[in-house]
Amino acid sequence: MSKYTLLKSRKFFIALSCLALSSFASQKMLAQSVTVDATIDSLQVMIGQQAHIQLQVxxxxxxxxxxxxxxxxxxxxxxxxxxAKPDTQYLNNKQRMLITQKYTVTSFDSALYYIPPFSVKVGTVAYKSKSLALKVYSPRVDVSHPEKFYPQKGVMNPPFVWADWAETIFLSILSIPLLFLIIYFIIRFRDNKPIIRHIKIEPKLPPHKQAMNEIERIKVERIWQKGLSKEYYTELTDTLRTYIQERFGFSAMEMTSSEIIEKLMELEAKDINDLKFLFQTADLVKFAKHSPMMNENDSNLLSAISFINETKAEELTDIKPVPTEITVEEKRSRRAKTLLAVGIVVLSAAVAAIIAHVALRLADMFI
Structure with a gap:
């Protein structure tokens, strides 16, 4: 092997070793960047008490x-x-984060418990916390003095607080007017009358105009032609009695025909003779079943008109007519009737719900 080849192999080995050491160092630094910690707020608890374990990553x-x-x-x-739901906090300009998980635990057996480390997996690596311990102990019982033990106490009733019953009392009071309103609506619905009556204010007519309007109605109907002579003379004399009572100021409606004539004679009223004949004919028809002729009926009608015109009071133009209230009953439309029925149903359901709520509250208190 040449000197150049040997030198080149040594450089490659050194480079490979540096790369392996760098990878190992980076993995070690990454591992050191993850910490897992577990703590417990109470090392000793009594049976049935709670302890809280906090696991932080x-x-x-x-x-x-x-x-x-x-x-x-x-x-x-x-x-x-x-x-509990994990709580996440970001640190170092959101480069790192701290996650906290809380567990609530309890125990019903007295002992010293060893809690093994918690394992948290980050990526592909599992990290473990430190181990914990929890001492659970029973309350001390002095068995040498059994007279100090008492039986179980009964259920205690909580004290009465007005604030707890404010809603129930308010609903109870509210149900009373609602109940009366439902009854009123049902009556109006049954009688087919509007919820609110419409009132018209009209001027009161003088006695002679009221009497003439009534006589005009009697004249148009001509009920004597239908064989209703008694009804005809009853309506005619009642109209005259009402006029005389309002015009002359005595109770003509409660007096007999002869008493009315005598009273008018004392007042020196005009056309007494024709009026006297009219009342006599009316008495014969009503009490003696007299059947007057058609011309006689017309004549008596004219006598009544003449008496009213001769005895009417003079109208003063500078006196304002006295207003009188006239109640106008109107039938409801189909839409109004439907709305009224819906209102009855809704109010009834509301009252039923209120009564049920109050009954349940009372049952909870007394049962």
Whole structure:
């Protein structure tokens, strides 16, 4: 082998050795960049108490960690009752990160437990934490004095707090007006009447105009031609009685025909004779079943009109008419009826829910 070839082989061997050492150093540095630490907040707990184990992994931000998974028990005797969501913190301008995983454990057997190291896999390498220990002990019992042991206490009722019942009381009070509102809606729905009555304000007519309007109606209907003479004279005399009562100021509706005539004569009213004949004819028709002639009916109608015109009071133009309220009942439309029915159903469901809620609260308190 020549001197040149030997020198060249030595350089290649040296370069290969440097490359291997560099790879080994980089792997070692990468391994040292991952740290796994486990701590426990209580080294000693009583049976049934809880302890918290904290597992922390520090690594590069580009790496991925896989934490150990436990089903029900950490080890035999130590039960896992809660696993918190991992908490991640970024460090060194997000070049590294610190992941914290918390486990809540408990035990119901007194013993000194050895908790083996936790294994966390980062990439393809598994890293382990240090081992832990947990002492679980039972409470001390003085068996030499059995008289100090007491039986189990009964269930204690919590104290009454108004704030706990504010919602129930409010709903109970609210259900009362809602119940009355449902009853009102049902009545209006049954009678086919609107929820709100419409009120019209109209001026009150003077007595003679009211009487003339009524007589005009009687004249148009001409019910005596249908054999209803008694009804005809009843309506005619009632119209005259109402007019006389409002015009002259005495209770003509409660007086007999003769008493009305006598009272009008005292007041020196006009056209008393024709009015007297009209009342006499009406009494005969109503009480003696008298059947007057057609011309007699027309004549009595004209006598009533003449009496009203002769005795009516003079109208004063500077006096404003007194308004009177007239209630107007209107039938609901189909749409309004549907909305009313829906309102009844919704309110009924709300009241039923309130009653059920109050009943459940009362049952929880007394049962």
């Amino acid at each position: 520090s690594m590069d931000a580009k790496q991925k960690a896989i934490f150990p998974h436990f089903k029900d028990y950490l080890i035999k005797g130590i039960e896992i009752i809660g696993v």
